[in-house]
Amino acid sequence: MQIDGMQAVVTGGASGLGEATARMLARAGAQIAIFDMNRVRGEAVAAEIGGSFHAVDVADAASVAAGLNGLSPRICISCAGIAPGAKTVDREGNAHDAALFAKAININLIGTFNVASQCAALMAAQAPLGDDGARGVIINTASVAAFEGQIGQTAYAASKGGVAALTLPMARDLARSGVRVMAIAPGLFLTPMLEGLPQEVQDSLGAQAPFPARLGKPDEYANLVCHIVKSQMLNGEVIRLDAAIRMTPK
């Protein structure tokens, strides 16, 4: 599918991987709708790329529906997410806070599902774009934690495992509508999620990757998004984007 002239919803577009993706898709000619809770950053990015900002909580299906009102997306990118850390039982012997676990699932997994399913309904209602009946593409963001969650990542890993697991069945569900569904599982990328760490910690995290032994750049994530949009045979798969890193327990 071509990018030029298409409407794209990018959740988490106010920061990090989502922001880089919104900017790159806009440079390629897409009309961007940023869905985020960070109004200040979201409005600033949207203004710079000639897009629109929508104050949406992806965990709330009604909020997603309100954000999508009047839009006709062909491209749906979910980058909104949180990465809380907590052990199943902490040093004091307390069990993991159930509300924190639910919050990670609500934003990362149910939020991704809300946006993807509602965008899919809007895509399926539009005319096909080409000879093969393509109507749109959905790209969700999992994590290598879906496969190698570290200590303190039960909630995050479970939420991202869910994002990875729904990729194939959602692609199968939407095949008749000509909508593709993919997921990217990033390794370690230099975004505000990691930028707060001291330089030596960033360097040591980056050095864990076999090659290239550094943190990924948000544009390298955005590049893969653009490639998936354009490559019609990519469907129903989770792609690791991780410089061959395999996360250790901690």
Ligand SMILES: NC(=O)c1ccc[n+]([C@@H]2O[C@H](COP(=O)([O-])OP(=O)(O)OC[C@H]3O[C@@H](n4cnc5c(N)ncnc54)[C@H](O)[C@@H]3O)[C@@H](O)[C@H]2O)c1
């Ligand atoms: N940075 C990494 O190394 C890395 C690695 C693997 C996976 N990921 C995943 O990639 C995605 C993007 O991560 P990032 O590093 O760019 O993070 P980030 O913190 O820079 O950006 C996340 C954005 O999501 C928004 N957001 C959070 N909760 C929201 C909600 N309920 N509704 C709408 N927007 C919400 C935030 O306001 C923020 O703008 C996340 O899903 C993250 O889990 C990141």
